[in-house]
Amino acid sequence: MGGTEITAIAILAAAFILDLLIGDPRWIPHPVIGMGKAIKGTEAWIRRSFRPENLKKAGVLLPVLIVGGSFAITWAALQLLALIHPWLAWAAEAVLIATTIAVKGLKDAGLEIYHHLQKGDLPAARTSLSMIVGRETSHLDEPEIVRGTVETVAENIVDAVISPLLYALIGGAPLAMAYRAVNTLDSMVGYKNEKYKDLGWASARFDDLANWIPARLTGLLLTLSAWILQLDCRNAFRMIQRDAKKHPSPNSGFPESAVAGALGIRLGGTNVYHGVTSFRAYMGDATRPMEAHDILLTNRLLLTVSVLFVVFAVLVVWGSRGTLWI
Numbered sequence: 001m002g003g004t005e006i007t008a009i010a011i012l013a014a015a016f017i018l019d020l021l022i023g024d025p026r027w028i029p030h031p032v033i034g035m036g037k038a039i040k041g042t043e044a045w046i047r048r049s050f051r052p053e054n055l056k057k058a059g060v061l062l063p064v065l066i067v068g069g070s071f072a073i074t075w076a077a078l079q080l081l082a083l084i085h086p087w088l089a090w091a092a093e094a095v096l097i098a099t100t101i102a103v104k105g106l107k108d109a110g111l112e113i114y115h116h117l118q119k120g121d122l123p124a125a126r127t128s129l130s131m132i133v134g135r136e137t138s139h140l141d142e143p144e145i146v147r148g149t150v151e152t153v154a155e156n157i158v159d160a161v162i163s164p165l166l167y168a169l170i171g172g173a174p175l176a177m178a179y180r181a182v183n184t185l186d187s188m189v190g191y192k193n194e195k196y197k198d199l200g201w202a203s204a205r206f207d208d209l210a211n212w213i214p215a216r217l218t219g220l221l222l223t224l225s226a227w228i229l230q231l232d233c234r235n236a237f238r239m240i241q242r243d244a245k246k247h248p249s250p251n252s253g254f255p256e257s258a259v260a261g262a263l264g265i266r267l268g269g270t271n272v273y274h275g276v277t278s279f280r281a282y283m284g285d286a287t288r289p290m291e292a293h294d295i296l297l298t299n300r301l302l303l304t305v306s307v308l309f310v311v312f313a314v315l316v317v318w319g320s321r322g323t324l325w326i
Helices: 003-022 031-049 052-058 061-084 086-100 103-118 122-130 142-189 201-228 233-246 253-263 293-320
Strands: 267-273 276-283
Touching: 003 086, 003 103, 003 142, 003 293, 031 052, 031 061, 031 086, 031 142, 061 086, 061 142, 061 201, 086 142, 103 122, 103 142, 103 293, 122 142, 142 201, 142 253, 142 267, 142 293, 201 233, 201 253, 201 293, 233 253, 233 276, 253 267, 253 276, 253 293
Parallel strands: none
Antiparallel strands: 267 276
């Protein structure tokens, strides 16, 4: 086994461990903040430069400029650091990849809500949930708080863990950072409302495309994780087949239906967004009432899936003879 393979494995593993240990400390500037400012600036420039009837065509510029720019800047920075010393570039690459994943952040967010529920503090649980979901939480009872938490953690296993790790496996930090730019664009402009239906359509489609393979891979890994954790792996796989395509997102239904099946609960239902009631298709069967412990089980699935993917990545890089990273 050559040095290239060892370096690729070490960087990916170091990034994963770094995220598990420290997550995203608030005192360290996060690349997503810079991406957000760049998106706002580019959006303002496009709106000034193009007529309203041309915004749909101009919407393609957002992913081209933001995603392409994120890749190019990351690649150039690593090349410059490599000129100083290869180890400096390797360390920077591990740190950059770590910023694109959020295993610890997801786990801690779920645990915070779980602890509030254990104390019977519904107002605090609602407030904590409101920090990670877009739906209104002020009226939710405990089962609905649990549902919101489980759905959010399950859905984000794709775009906060598996997708960035997969793209890091393929193209190192530059491609992982490009993916994070795709995801940030979708979260900021990928809406079907009056303001963004033209300007944001390309960003939303790009996000759907970028997560298509990772979402399906996540469903399979969740099924395997359910077996490892002695949950209902057969039902997890059955719910993916039955319910995944019912979700309005082409990708989010895979992790949500898998988790619902593994836990034997039903996700989906009625949510309220800015005063507007919306019904989301059910995922799984309500074989029992949801309870706070389901948050812990979902966190265990999250951690198991993450470790499984890193093991998978090690095997792939090993077998590739170092040909994945340039």
